[in-house]
Amino acid sequence: MRKVIVSLFASLDGFATGANEEMDWVTSNFGEDTAKYAYDQLFAADLLVLGRVTYEIMAGSWPSMSDEVGFADRMNSLPKLVFSSTLKEPLTWNNATLAKDGPAEEIPRLKKEPGGDILVYGSVTLARSLVQAGLVDRFRLWVHPVALGGRGAAPIFAGYDKTQLRLTDTTLLSSGVVILDYEPAGDANH
DSSP states (O other): OOOEEEEEEEOTTSEEEOTTSOOHHHHTTOOHHHHHHHHHHHHTEEEEEEEHHHHHHHHTTGGGOOOSSSHHHHHHHSOEEEEOSSOOSSOSSTTEEEOSSOHHHHHHHHHHSSSSEEEEESOHHHHHHHHHTTOOSEEEEEEOSOOOTTOOEEETTTTOOOOOEEEEEEEEOTTSOEEEEEEEOSOTTO
16 A cells, blocks of 8 residues: 655744745755655655645746756656645646545545555645545654744644654754654544
């Protein structure tokens, strides 16, 4: 069975973006080991799942990117499933389709199909609904060494019910980024 991995960048104080939705604090912390970890994560997946905001940000930049290691080619060629109630077909990014049903209907079907990981990048609102529906197998936080002073946008854990998680792996990168891998540890409501 395929695994759903929610991969989120986080500030030390729990935000996915700055107050104006900027993420310059993320890109300033990319080193060689960060790039390798991101590469391995992306190449273990064969489907990207995105919410509308993340899709629009990524679709606005990735199609014009290239690199020598093939990361951009992989990002652009992977199938992408986008959850949105406001976007309409056709979507502009290669291999992107709009989900016909909600995550609670689509994701269980996808998990039963053969294939690699189902990777959810960013998409804080979508991630929240997947966690609450019990559909996340791994929750991966890329904690960056910056505090946004409580002025960030998209607080990662806002709106969650109490969710018990079990730490399964920790990776310290040379940039000071700590990647924390968690899996669900029982009933999300206790």
